[in-house]
Amino acid sequence: MRVLIMGAGALGSVLGGFLAKAGYDVTLVGRPKHMDAIRGDGLRITGIFGEHRLKEHLRPLTTVPASGAFDAIFITVKSYDTAGAVAAVAPVVSQDTLVCSYQNGLGNAEIIAERFGWPRTIGARAIYGVWLPEPGCAEVTVIASPTALGVYDPSTPADRVKALAADMDAVGLPTEYTERVATLLWAKVAYNCALNPLSALLDAPYGQLLETEETTHMMAEVVRELYAVGRALDVHLEPAAADDYYRHLIEDLIPPTARHYASMREDFRLKRRTEIGALNEAIVRFGEEHGVECPANAFLSRLVRAREKLYLREPQNRP
Numbered sequence: 001m002r003v004l005i006m007g008a009g010a011l012g013s014v015l016g017g018f019l020a021k022a023g024y025d026v027t028l029v030g031r032p033k034h035m036d037a038i039r040g041d042g043l044r045i046t047g048i049f050g051e052h053r054l055k056e057h058l059r060p061l062t063t064v065p066a067s068g069a070f071d072a073i074f075i076t077v078k079s080y081d082t083a084g085a086v087a088a089v090a091p092v093v094s095q096d097t098l099v100c101s102y103q104n105g106l107g108n109a110e111i112i113a114e115r116f117g118w119p120r121t122i123g124a125r126a127i128y129g130v131w132l133p134e135p136g137c138a139e140v141t142v143i144a145s146p147t148a149l150g151v152y153d154p155s156t157p158a159d160r161v162k163a164l165a166a167d168m169d170a171v172g173l174p175t176e177y178t179e180r181v182a183t184l185l186w187a188k189v190a191y192n193c194a195l196n197p198l199s200a201l202l203d204a205p206y207g208q209l210l211e212t213e214e215t216t217h218m219m220a221e222v223v224r225e226l227y228a229v230g231r232a233l234d235v236h237l238e239p240a241a242a243d244d245y246y247r248h249l250i251e252d253l254i255p256p257t258a259r260h261y262a263s264m265r266e267d268f269r270l271k272r273r274t275e276i277g278a279l280n281e282a283i284v285r286f287g288e289e290h291g292v293e294c295p296a297n298a299f300l301s302r303l304v305r306a307r308e309k310l311y312l313r314e315p316q317n318r319p
Contacts, residue, residue, distance in 0.1 A: 001071040004092065005029065006064070006085045010130040012076030013138040015102060017043045018173035020057040027059045027070070035060035037136025047130075047140035049172050069094035072164065074124075075112065079105040079278035086115050098122050098160060100149070105278025106189055106286075109152065118153040122161055123181040125188050128174075129260050142257040144191070146174035150181030183236050190226050190245060191253060192262075193280045194219040197300040199262035200274075201307070207258025210250060220246050221296035226283050232290035264304070271311040276304040 001024050005016040008030035020026040020043075028035065028043075042055030069092050077085045082103065093099060099116050101108040102124040113121040128143035149165045151158050161177060168175040178184060195206050198215055202208075209215040220243075227242035239245050267274045280297040287294040 001025065002069075003027070004064070004070045004073045004089065006073060006075050006089050007077030007081070008034070008060070009076065010132045010138050011102070011126065012074065013038075013043060013132070014045055014049070014130050014140060014173070015074060015076065015126075015168075016058065017045050017052060017054045017138070018049075018168055018171050020054050021052065021171045022167040023057065024167075025057055025059075027061060027065065029061050029064055032062050033135040034132065035062055037134075041136055044137040045140065046137065048143065049140045052172075064088045065092060068092055070097055072098045072100065072160075074100045074102045075108065076102045078273070079103055079108055079275045080273055082108045082111045086112055090115065093120075098156070100124055102126055103278075104188070104192055105275050106185075106282040107278055109185075113152070119155040121153070122149060122151050122156060123185060124149050125178075125181065125184040127188055127191065129257065129263075131266070142260045143174065144253050144257050146176050148176055148178040148181060148184050150178040150184075152181065180236070180238075183238050186226075186230055186235055186237055187245070189279060189283075190223055191249065193226055193283060193297065193300075194222045194246075194249060195254075196262035196264045197276065197280060197304050200264035200268050201300075201303055203261075203265065205259050205261050206254050210254060216250070218296055218300070219249070222280070222300070223249070225287065225292070225294040225297050228292045229283050229287045229290065229294065232292050233286060268307060268311075273312070274304055274308060276301055276308075280304075 003019050003024045004027045005012045006029050008016055008028035016026045016028045038060040042053050045052040073089050075085050093116055099112050099120055100122045101112055109121055109123050125148040127145050129141040130138050133139055149161050151161055165175045165177040198209050223246045224242045230237045264274050281301045283297045284294045284301055
């Protein structure tokens with residue numbers, strides 16, 4: 001199979017590296033310094049998934065190839081770049097190409113489906129942490145659950161998605177096929193909405209957020225609001241009750257990732273845009289459309305946006 005990773009940063013590099021390890025012909029599209037390093041010395045993956053040096057079956061590029069078609073394309077860019085990434089890969093999408101949102105947040109699969117149709121759109125719930133300590137190297141730091149790949153439309157060739165999941169899992173990237181990808185994505189959004197803004201704003205790893213009643217109260221409120229919005233949208237949520245999910249979050253999900261900081265904290269440090277628009281802001285937006293008030297999510301969204309504006313705005317002359 002020919003696979004394209006659109007946005008091969010930290011997460012996309014690990015995904016592409018393990019697919020290459022499984023024998024897939026993988027094209028990575030990423031930033032010049034990272035791609036140059038991979039072209040020269042190969043891709044090095046370190047951390048909890050083992051030590052790997054990969055060069056065979058990898059083609060690092062900085063732009064999408066001008067022609068040809070791929071069997072599968074994984075969109076791994078930040079959510080605010082999804083529309084641009086979809087437009088960029090369109091020339092190499094055929095009638096048989098599967099396009100996967102391997103991203104955080106809500107709304108990404110919908111952007112893909114609007115361009116290519118739901119039968120060619122697949123989803124992924126990836127819940128492991130990766131960063132790039134240097135160009136050409138990706139370090140996997142934590143994992144909460146195996147990645148889940150799934151289809152949205154019954155006409156999508158599920159056998160191909162199952163084969164992808166099985167191959168990824170077999171070479172060391174924990175992955176499974178799911179028939180409830182939307183449910184799992186909403187659960188991940190609950191995880192991200194509860195943890196990411198607080199971790200970034202307070203400069204605290206996930207485990208420390210359990211140490212004050214102010215942060216635990218805020219996380220519980222974020223989850224309750226998200227569940228109210230999900231019910232208004234007719235989303236099948238698991239577990240069914242917000243309080244049960246919150247208990248699962250603090251007892252099962254946070255402990256194995258207790259030392260992990262949200263990627264949003266790195267966005268702050270590097271003065272980059274965050275994905276708050278596809279997380280807490282998306283919950284607020286959907287809530288407004290369905291008459292559900294979301295004050296906790298709105299409060300965190302405003303704080304993150306304020307922090308962004310302070311470092312993204314153009315310098316101004318002040319008296």
